[in-house]
Amino acid sequence: MSEAVSALKGESHTGFATVAEAGLTGMVTIRADLGSKTLADALGPMGLSVPGLRGVVAADGRSLAWMSPDELMLFCGYDEAPKIAADLTAAFGGEHSLVVNVSDMRSLFVVSGAKGDEVLMKLCPVDMATLPQMEMRRTRAAQTGVAFWRSGPGEIRLICFRSVAGYMMGLLEVSSRRGGEIF
Amino acid sequence: MQIIPCPYCGVEAEETELTYGHEAHLKRVGPDSDAADFEAYMFTRKNPKGVHFERWRHSNGCGKWFLAARHTVTLEVFGTYPAQTTEPPAELVEKIKAKCPEWKGWK
Numbered sequence: 001m002s003e004a005v006s007a008l009k010g011e012s013h014t015g016f017a018t019v020a021e022a023g024l025t026g027m028v029t030i031r032a033d034l035g036s037k038t039l040a041d042a043l044g045p046m047g048l049s050v051p052g053l054r055g056v057v058a059a060d061g062r063s064l065a066w067m068s069p070d071e072l073m074l075f076c077g078y079d080e081a082p083k084i085a086a087d088l089t090a091a092f093g094g095e096h097s098l099v100v101n102v103s104d105m106r107s108l109f110v111v112s113g114a115k116g117d118e119v120l121m122k123l124c125p126v127d128m129a130t131l132p133q134m135e136m137r138r139t140r141a142a143q144t145g146v147a148f149w150r151s152g153p154g155e156i157r158l159i160c161f162r163s164v165a166g167y168m169m170g171l172l173e174v175s176s177r178r179g180g181e182i183f
Numbered sequence: 184m185q186i187i188p189c190p191y192c193g194v195e196a197e198e199t200e201l202t203y204g205h206e207a208h209l210k211r212v213g214p215d216s217d218a219a220d221f222e223a224y225m226f227t228r229k230n231p232k233g234v235h236f237e238r239w240r241h242s243n244g245c246g247k248w249f250l251a252a253r254h255t256v257t258l259e260v261f262g263t264y265p266a267q268t269t270e271p272p273a274e275l276v277e278k279i280k281a282k283c284p285e286w287k288g289w290k
């Protein structure tokens with residue numbers, strides 16, 4: 001096997017906040033009827049349950065996010081993603097669904113620091129002041145689609161397509177430069 | 184700038200998160216229709232100064248298509264509802280009538 005690497009190999013920059021590409025991360029997209037008992041039963045052993053509208057739940061280092069009325073995104077270890085995707089696919093059997101390991105198709109960034117919000121305020125049409133913890137917000141950052149959530153105190157996790165990871169890091173780096181604080 | 188609530192994910196989506204999808208509630212005329220009817224279906228669009236029913240997609244968001252009733256002059260959004268709706272919900276129509284007495288209806 002070739003050596004798997006993330007798009008930016010963990011590049012990071014520190015200005016008034018720290019922006020970093022998170023490196024290899026497992027991401028599994030799940031499209032299905034979110035009310036499906038099969039889905040609930042398959043998630044149960046991982047300690048996860050289907051999150052409510054725009055919610056993100058976490059257990060044992062994995063997170064599960066509500067992406068749309070028929071879509072979830074599971075964040076897990078990079079190495080375990082293929083098996084999780086295969087197991088979920090098998091669990092669904094003939095039930096109408098689609099589970100895909102998209103780990104190599106997406107990039108994960110972490111924005112951290114007390115002023116982290118201000119990095120995204122300049123890039124996204126989102127009222128950051130009203131965004132609660134563990135709520136997935138899909139939007140755009142400048143010209144590219146992103147999704148982010150408050151994953152912990154002073155920490156925002158953001159995903160975008162891997163093909164725009166360089167562009168995304170450019171945005172985050174410039175937006176977080178010292179002197180560019182909003183407040 | 185226009186803010187339109189997405190009925191699927193509940194986000195108060197700002198215009199640049201959305202893609203405009205033109206007039207809503209169009210019904211395709213069948214293969215047996217005459218040329219004039221097909222031309223009307225294909226090309227003739229409402230362009231009111233006033234209440235307009237539109238398709239929008241939350242493209243930089245949950246990705247879903249939805250329908251919206253909007254005033255093209257005041258930019259007031261009267262309401263949004265799922266795309267799987269063949270005509271505007273009755274309560275929305277009542278709300279618009281109350282606000283815009285001059286409005287002649289959605290058809």
Ligand SMILES: [Zn+2]
Nearest residue numbers: 189192241245
């Ligand atoms: Zn939406």
